[in-house]
Amino acid sequence: MSLLDWNDLAEVALKRVVASGAEYGDIRLLDSTTQTIRGEDRRIASIRETQDRGFGIRVLYHGAWGFAASSVLSLEEAPRVADLAIEIAKGSASLVIQKVKLADEPVHRDRIVTAQRIDPFAVALENKTALLLETMEYVHRQPGIVRSSANLWARRDRKLFVSTEGSRLEFDLLAVNGDFDATALHDGRFASRSFNTPHLRMGYELIEDANFLAEAPRIASQAVEKVKAATIEPGLYDLVLDPEHLSLTMHESCGHPSELDRALGYEANYAGTSFLTTEKRGAFRYGSPHVNLVADNREPETLAATGYDDDGVACQQWDIVRDGIFVGYCTNREVAPKIGETRSRGSNRADSWGSVPIVRIANIGLEPGTATLDELLADVKRGIYIEGHGSYSIDQRRYNFQFGGDAFWMIENGKRTRMVRDVVYHGITPEFWGSCDGVADRSHRRRYGFITCGKGQPGQSGWMTHPASHARFRNVHVIGGQAGS
Amino acid sequence: MSTTGHKTWPKLTSREEFRFIAELVLKHSTGDHTLVSLHDQQSGTTRFANNQIVQNVDTRRGSLSVTVAFGRRHGTASTTDFTAGAVQETVARATQIAHLSPDDPEYLPPAEPQQYLTPPTTRAETAAAGPARRLEYANEAIGQCRIENLGAAGIVSSSIATVGVAASTGLFAHEERTDARFSLTVQAGEATGWGAAAHRSIDHLRVQERTLTAINKAKRGLEVRELPPGRYTVILEPAAVAGLWSSLLWTLDAKSYEKGTSALSGKLSQPIVDKRLTLRNLPAHEDLLGIGFTADGLPTVASDWIAEGALTQLSYDRFTAKVRGIDTIPTLDAPCLSGTGPSLPTLHELIKHTERAILVTNFWYIRTVNPTDLTLTGMTRDGTFLVENGAIVSAVKNFRFHESPLQVFNRIAAFTHPAEAITSETGKLLVPAMTLLNFNFSSVTRF
Numbered sequence: 001m002s003l004l005d006w007n008d009l010a011e012v013a014l015k016r017v018v019a020s021g022a023e024y025g026d027i028r029l030l031d032s033t034t035q036t037i038r039g040e041d042r043r044i045a046s047i048r049e050t051q052d053r054g055f056g057i058r059v060l061y062h063g064a065w066g067f068a069a070s071s072v073l074s075l076e077e078a079p080r081v082a083d084l085a086i087e088i089a090k091g092s093a094s095l096v097i098q099k100v101k102l103a104d105e106p107v108h109r110d111r112i113v114t115a116q117r118i119d120p121f122a123v124a125l126e127n128k129t130a131l132l133l134e135t136m137e138y139v140h141r142q143p144g145i146v147r148s149s150a151n152l153w154a155r156r157d158r159k160l161f162v163s164t165e166g167s168r169l170e171f172d173l174l175a176v177n178g179d180f181d182a183t184a185l186h187d188g189r190f191a192s193r194s195f196n197t198p199h200l201r202m203g204y205e206l207i208e209d210a211n212f213l214a215e216a217p218r219i220a221s222q223a224v225e226k227v228k229a230a231t232i233e234p235g236l237y238d239l240v241l242d243p244e245h246l247s248l249t250m251h252e253s254c255g256h257p258s259e260l261d262r263a264l265g266y267e268a269n270y271a272g273t274s275f276l277t278t279e280k281r282g283a284f285r286y287g288s289p290h291v292n293l294v295a296d297n298r299e300p301e302t303l304a305a306t307g308y309d310d311d312g313v314a315c316q317q318w319d320i321v322r323d324g325i326f327v328g329y330c331t332n333r334e335v336a337p338k339i340g341e342t343r344s345r346g347s348n349r350a351d352s353w354g355s356v357p358i359v360r361i362a363n364i365g366l367e368p369g370t371a372t373l374d375e376l377l378a379d380v381k382r383g384i385y386i387e388g389h390g391s392y393s394i395d396q397r398r399y400n401f402q403f404g405g406d407a408f409w410m411i412e413n414g415k416r417t418r419m420v421r422d423v424v425y426h427g428i429t430p431e432f433w434g435s436c437d438g439v440a441d442r443s444h445r446r447r448y449g450f451i452t453c454g455k456g457q458p459g460q461s462g463w464m465t466h467p468a469s470h471a472r473f474r475n476v477h478v479i480g481g482q483a484g485s
Numbered sequence: 486m487s488t489t490g491h492k493t494w495p496k497l498t499s500r501e502e503f504r505f506i507a508e509l510v511l512k513h514s515t516g517d518h519t520l521v522s523l524h525d526q527q528s529g530t531t532r533f534a535n536n537q538i539v540q541n542v543d544t545r546r547g548s549l550s551v552t553v554a555f556g557r558r559h560g561t562a563s564t565t566d567f568t569a570g571a572v573q574e575t576v577a578r579a580t581q582i583a584h585l586s587p588d589d590p591e592y593l594p595p596a597e598p599q600q601y602l603t604p605p606t607t608r609a610e611t612a613a614a615g616p617a618r619r620l621e622y623a624n625e626a627i628g629q630c631r632i633e634n635l636g637a638a639g640i641v642s643s644s645i646a647t648v649g650v651a652a653s654t655g656l657f658a659h660e661e662r663t664d665a666r667f668s669l670t671v672q673a674g675e676a677t678g679w680g681a682a683a684h685r686s687i688d689h690l691r692v693q694e695r696t697l698t699a700i701n702k703a704k705r706g707l708e709v710r711e712l713p714p715g716r717y718t719v720i721l722e723p724a725a726v727a728g729l730w731s732s733l734l735w736t737l738d739a740k741s742y743e744k745g746t747s748a749l750s751g752k753l754s755q756p757i758v759d760k761r762l763t764l765r766n767l768p769a770h771e772d773l774l775g776i777g778f779t780a781d782g783l784p785t786v787a788s789d790w791i792a793e794g795a796l797t798q799l800s801y802d803r804f805t806a807k808v809r810g811i812d813t814i815p816t817l818d819a820p821c822l823s824g825t826g827p828s829l830p831t832l833h834e835l836i837k838h839t840e841r842a843i844l845v846t847n848f849w850y851i852r853t854v855n856p857t858d859l860t861l862t863g864m865t866r867d868g869t870f871l872v873e874n875g876a877i878v879s880a881v882k883n884f885r886f887h888e889s890p891l892q893v894f895n896r897i898a899a900f901t902h903p904a905e906a907i908t909s910e911t912g913k914l915l916v917p918a919m920t921l922l923n924f925n926f927s928s929v930t931r932f
Contacts, residue, residue, distance in 0.1 A: 044589060046561060049562045065538070066541050068543045072547070091531075095620070129586065146745060147744055268638035268672060269669065395885075396864070400931070
């Protein structure tokens with residue numbers, strides 16, 4: 001269907017919604033193309049291009065929601081789906097206790113396009129597969145490597161959002177990512193080391209600038225070093241965490257508890273609730289004064305910087321934690337008024353045309369401090385430096401967490417020394433962030449994020465970026481990651 | 486809204502319609518081999534929290550995937566648009582990808598035509614269920630909680646899908662699959678109780694019974710004690726057992742086994758769990774979610790995976806199976822774990838025969854900590870209790886655990902008959918509730 005036809009479909013659907021007496025309705029039409037190239041053990045295991053088109057209609061009737069969606073993009077299907085969304089909303093309204101009242105938002109008419117230097121879909125497929133094959137060859141040159149993988153991923157979303165309030169938003173969004181890993185075998189054990197570009201909204205230049213071939217020998221060598229490394233003696237250690245690692249720590253222990261729908265109980269049956277309950281806003285000490293966590297859905301190239309969310313609310317920047325005090329939530333138009341806020345923070349996103357938008361973590365990042373990485377390390381007598389993502393687990397209110405990592409080095413008398421393996425650390429969220437006594441400066445800032453953040457029933461995958469510089473934490477409980485530890 | 490006769494227009498892709506589409510694809514494909522896959526689904530979920538509906542959705546999504554191969558070069562394209570032009574364009578994209586792909590040394594042509602079992606994958610009552618039926622069940626759960634002045638959060642979902650695989654080899658498979666689910670978290674202040682079900686038949690969700698179970702757990706949680714971390718005897722309800730077993734099932738991959746990158750490497754035919762345990766695949770079992778064929782179009786089969794505690798089977802991709810000379814690839818779509826020898830009939834009996842233990846309703850956020858020995862971590866959730874002298878005496882604050890199923894399922898003190906188990910993080914299994922010794926709880930959380 002052309003954009004012209006999309007306009008017709010939207011008009012047909014929303015006329016139906018307005019005629020039903022609903023107080024609000026919107027439609028999202030989406031055409032997503034995803035290219036995934038997967039390499040495994042020196043071969044290209046699959047190349048897949050997925051085209052996913054459809055539309056979803058959301059209706060608010062007498063204070064209750066209904067949503068219906070279809071992959072059949074036709075003028076005949078639009079009234080059926082609109083009527084079904086209305087019927088469902090009427091059913092929801094029969095059990096309503098507290099009517100949904102949406103926070104006001106100005107009417108927007110806009111077009112958002114991801115800036116790119118190189119269109120990832122225009123890059124020759126042979127060049128992409130050659131890069132992955134060569135990367136895996138480089139990895140396997142290292143003695144001790146038994147397995148490898150290398151992957152490229154690109155997505156284009158063309159979207160039209162139209163609401164009964166008059167907003168009309170067009171999107172042409174891109175996102176790109178690449179990664180590879182190496183697995184080493186030694187003495188009956190195996191260990192992997194990985195290299196990931198962040199997922200960012202930009203073109204194929206992200207992959208070209210990452211220079212896989214230069215990184216591959218280092219990653220392979222470190223995989224072998226890791227599998228042969230000594231295990232850690234459990235105890236209290238100072239930790240210095242790299243930006244990629246911190247992206248996950250922030251995501252799980254700050255991002256999720258700052259989702260207001262969780263704090264209000266919407267996710268109680270699945271993702272969970274939040275220890276950051278509403279009475280804590282503005283008063284609760286979440287971390288040390290070094291900890292400033294800022295949501296910024298306006299920073300170019302980051303995943304949640306889409307111009308507008310799926311409520312049609314303009315992307316914004318705001319504080320989640322300021323000087324260690326919890327001050328703000330991620331919200332949408334439905335939940336913002338429940339804590340007295342007059343405008344949504346613009347964090348309502350759906351993962352496809354077939355999903356209803358829900359509150360999502362924003363691009364929450366740790367504000368840079370003033371130290372250099374060397375200065376952070378210099379003040380550690382016995383500690384561990386952690387890079388990348390490993391195992392992670394956290395309770396459903398986001399208090400008790402545990403994180404591993406991708407690579408670990410001892411810090412001894414202010415210097416990063418030998419590699420160690422099987423490190424996991426655990427703690428209670430506010431105690432952990434309370435132990436942060438230093439954040440590196442802006443020159444160390446990197447932007448990693450996720451496209452697989454699971455939430456909602458049916459499950460959806462959220463996208464967001466978590467920028468950070470290195471940070472230091474004192475006296476954290478570290479255990480060895482073996483059975484019975 | 487009426488509670489019956491939900492409109493299912495437009496119809497999902499029937500067997501005849503899929504055959505027509507597949508023939509269209511095969512006609513336009515110039516590849517040496519072509520594989521066509523269909524997944525066409527109408528699904529709906531009514532989600533509630535704080536005793537009212539917060540989401541109520543219904544989605545129809547059809548997807549068609551085409552893989553084209555020239556020699557050992559292959560490419561795949563998919564579309565949600567089933568019009569003739571879009572289907573042809575999808576074939577063209579898959580063809581273009583295949584032409585530009587390097588040789589894949591592990592590529593195999595699609596399977597030849599197969600004979601399939603016809604497991605009970607579809608139930609008419611689920612196919613007919615729509616938003617009204619889902620709302621009815623949601624209302625039932627919410628109503629019971631309101632009477633008790635408790636909070637209800639949960640979902641009722643139902644779906645019907647048609648799934649198909651066809652290939653240039655003459656392979657053809659098509660079946661209808663239904664799925665219905667209910668899960669509920671009851672909130673009593675800080676305390677929570679949980680129950681869940683999944684079944685082909687929406688009539689088998691037992692909403693009232695599971696709601697009462699969740700309510701009772703939440704009410705028992707009002708008085709909560711904090712116990713120190715350490716090693717405890719535990720009674721794991723079926724959902725908690727299923728959580729640990731799901732992680733074990735993921736490690737059965739044959740290729741990882743052969744490369745030495747599996748916790749099970751070298752353990753084929755060796756005992757890995759208590760010798761009383763047997764794991765079977767039972768696609769025809771009415772209470773499991775067995776299917777007739779895999780994504781490759783291969784038939785599912787009843788098979789033994791663990792016999793008397795010993796690992797007897799691995800999960801093979803087609804290439805590894807061919808290298809190993811395995812003609813019939815075993816599937817694990819409908820796992821059933823059972824124990825031989827003396828067992829107790831119910832969880833209640835298990836509790837009654839226990840002097841002191843921690844009763845675990847469910848685990849949450851289970852992740853592998855160490856893939857070499859399959860050490861897992863995770864949290865207890867939605868009903869963790871202290872059992873003393875055959876009875877629950879109080880709720881306890883939730884624990885984090887560190888355990889390997891390869892160790893802990895060698896420390897079984899008692900077990901029940903297999904029961905249905907489903908969690909938000911696992912597929913459906915039949916597993917016993919179990920009493921396990923020396924279970925390692927490594928830390929405690931704040932609630």
